[in-house]
Amino acid sequence: MQSVFITGTDTDAGKTFVSVLLLEAINRAGFRTSGFKPIAAGCEQTAEGLRNDDALNLQRASSHKLPYNMINPIALAAPIAPHIAAHNLGTRIDMQLVSKTLAALQEEDIDFLLVEGAGGWRLPTFLPSLKPLLNEKEHEDEPQKQPQKAEFLSEFVAQAKLPVILVVGMKLGCLNHAALTFEQIKRDNCELVGWIANQVDPDMDCYAENLASLHALIDAPFLAEVKHGQKSIELAEKTLSQLLA
Ligand SMILES: Nc1ncnc2c1ncn2[C@@H]1O[C@H](COP(=O)(O)OP(=O)(O)OP(=O)(O)O)[C@@H](O)[C@H]1O
Ligand SMILES: C[C@H](N)[C@H](N)CCCCCC(=O)O
Numbered sequence: 717m718q719s720v721f722i723t724g725t726d727t728d729a730g731k732t733f734v735s736v737l738l739l740e741a742i743n744r745a746g747f748r749t750s751g752f753k754p755i756a757a758g759c760e761q762t763a764e765g766l767r768n769d770d771a772l773n774l775q776r777a778s779s780h781k782l783p784y785n786m787i788n789p790i791a792l793a794a795p796i797a798p799h800i801a802a803h804n805l806g807t808r809i810d811m812q813l814v815s816k817t818l819a820a821l822q823e824e825d826i827d828f829l830l831v832e833g834a835g836g837w838r839l840p841t842f843l844p845s846l847k848p849l850l851n852e853k854e855h856e857d858e859p860q861k862q863p864q865k866a867e868f869l870s871e872f873v874a875q876a877k878l879p880v881i882l883v884v885g886m887k888l889g890c891l892n893h894a895a896l897t898f899e900q901i902k903r904d905n906c907e908l909v910g911w912i913a914n915q916v917d918p919d920m921d922c923y924a925e926n927l928a929s930l931h932a933l934i935d936a937p938f939l940a941e942v943k944h945g946q947k948s949i950e951l952a953e954k955t956l957s958q959l960l961a
């Protein structure tokens with residue numbers, strides 16, 4: 717099975733929009749797919765539990781049907797940075813659960829697992845700098861613990877050796893975001909399968925020049941261009957075999 721991590725130049729770059737089109741294209745080519753949204757912030761309370769739109773969209777677009785908890789193990793209600801949402805609940809993001817769920821998914825009978833990040837590449841999963849949790853006072857007399865270090869979702873991607881696809885949300889500011897993200901993925905020793913230009917802003921000035929500038933900035937294969945409102949994506953044979961290698 718091939719697993720791929722979808723990152724973006726920012727939140728709202730179109731990771732979910734593009735992921736759904738990718739899953740549908742790979743389904744059409746006859747492969748068994750599943751989406752995975754390990755960490756989702758911004759959920760509705762339902763009778764079944766917390767539900768996130770990204771995870772539901774990925775679940776719907778997957779040809780291999782799995783229970784919600786496997787598609788989205790960390791579901792946080794507040795639509796804010798996930799580590800802050802967790803902190804405000806007096807808890808922290810359980811990355812062990814994320815790793816265990818990934819391992820379980822990789823045991824499933826599927827050809828392609830698409831893992832959608834949250835926000836951009838350097839999404840924090842834990843930061844020690846937030847003010848102490850309310851119940852932390854009880855532990856004041858305990859010996860000082862080891863200083864805690866910042867943790868990022870990109871570390872999980874590197875540890876799991878997930879190849880990465882970068883979705884560039886085509887809007888003003890994306891050149892800087894794309895260049896920084898590209899450079900950091902390389903510095904983190906992750907494999908960049910390629911990048912996708914996603915036209916989130918239908919009225920972007922000088923779209924063609926911005927696209928040409930991205931080609932100059934990102935030294936990785938250009939996989940696809942997704943126009944605003946595009947309903948499906950055609951993947952080149954080469955791209956399909958690269959994704960499913
Ligand atoms: N090519 C497109 N055409 C039309 N609408 C788009 C396109 N790409 C994204 N959008 C819309 O832009 C919004 C943000 O896209 P999306 O939710 O996919 O971003 P994201 O990167 O997944 O964000 P998050 O960090 O919350 O996961 C959504 O309303 C989505 O439907
Ligand atoms: C709530 C939002 N739609 C995303 N799910 C989370 C975006 C987190 C961004 C964190 C940050 O880099 O500032």
Ligand SMILES: [Mg+2]
Binds near residue numbers: 732733770832
């Ligand atoms: Mg999304």
